[in-house]
Amino acid sequence: MKRIASLFVIICATLSVWTGQAFAAESKFLQATKAVEPLHTDQIKVGTTLRYHVMVRSKVSQALAKANITDRIPAGTEYVPGSMKLDGVPLTDAVDQDAGRLEENQIIFVELGSLKPLQSHKLTFDVTITKKQKISNRAFVQHSGPQSAARIAYVTPTNVAVVEEDYIAK
DSSP states (O other): OOOOOOOOOEEOOEESSOOOOOEEEEOSSEEEEEEEEESSOSOOOTTOEEEEEEEEEEOSSSOEEEEEEEEEOOTTEEEOTTOOEETTEEOOSSSSSSSEEEETTTEEEEEEEEEOTTOEEEEEEEEEEOSSSEEEEEEEEEEEOSSSSOOOOOBEEEEEEEOOGGGOOO
16 A cells, blocks of 8 residues: 655635745655746736746655646736747747646646656746636646655645736726
């Protein structure tokens, strides 16, 4: 019988104007930080492009196998094609040889492989707000290891952007 360890942490914040805040969650093995910022403006409104940042860092001295990040595109937004980057390197949206892909036009999946001891990665991607509503985004970070038994840790920092009436384009 496999032993499974899991952690499910949600960190929420309300964002009407970018404040430079990042939200963190962690398990015994990983630390994940998530931030969102509007590009080219300090207002959140329909048509604004948001850039999400997901930072992942191993906290242990052993490798963490099969590490990956899954992040669903938030409702009320549309993914900006070609905007996904891992550690500053562009990833294609297609299922191909690189680490990232966009599944069903709604889910970003990035395979980190074996996360080395104390190693970190940063995923970024952009979305454009298409609808006036609360925009909530959650990333999941998963891995196996470090021991032979399967261990899965979910770290789910959440950012919430509120598209306010005053910021809606007419």
